Amino acid sequence: MAVVVRAGAAPMWWLGVFAAGVGVLVPGVTGRRIGVTAGAALFLIGAAVVPLVRRGRYTALARGASRAGKHDVLQDRAVTVRNWRRGHRWWLLLAGAVALGCSFVVPAAGGMLLAGVGTGLRLKAAWLGRRERAEQTLLWVRVDWLDRRGGRPAGRSVKGLRGTGIAAGDAAPGGARRRTAALV
Known part of the structure; x- marks a missing residue:
């Protein structure tokens, strides 16, 4: 479940950083100082609000998780991330274009908001990872309950979660890649 949440974090972060970087180069209508200050506020708001959105639904699904x-x-982490990013690529590009376009009005603000949303998704995945570690179970969304574009991990089509042991699969708690110890 955390893998699907985390799948959009990196593209949103990097698109936001790029748009904010370009926005700093353009003076814009409001000026750089106002744009960067507004962007910093939007970054903090995005990073604070996104982890809290639908937290009750995530908690209810995690509480009712059954053994897989x-x-x-259940699919691999890399496949899940690839499917989500392919299914949402046009939305990601549109968000990046809008953030870049906002830079001509309020420099860096749109990009910093997009980066804040990416940070918020990463924080939400970290919260899920802490929950998975505490319960000693990885939470999975069945592939057939997600649509072919990657879906939403707590959407209407998700009727429940499945749980496996903490060492199952190729994802660590929180959706990160599992680090394997090097054999000596």
């Missing part, structure tokens, strides 16, 4: 059976289809 042998017929449940």
Whole structure:
């Protein structure tokens, strides 16, 4: 579940950083100082609000998670991330273009907001990871409950979560890549 949440964090962060960087170069209508100050406020608001959105739904789904059976289809982390990013690529590009376009009015503000949303998604995945570590179970969304574009991890089509042991799969708690110890 945290993998799907985390899948959009990096593209949003990097698109936001790029748009903010370009925005600092353009004086804009309001001026750089106002743009960067407004952007910093929007970054903080985005990073604070996004982790709190739908937290109750995530908690309810995690509380009702059942043990994954042998017929449940659970996919690798890399496949999940690739599917989500492919399914949302046009939305990501549109968000980046809007953030870049905002730079000509309020320099860096749109990009910093987009970067703040990416940071908020990363914080939400970290919260899910702490929950997974505390319960010693990885939470999974069945593939057939997500649509082919990657879906939403707590959307209407998700009826429940599946749980596996903490060492299952190729994802660590929180959706990060599992680090394997090097064999000596």
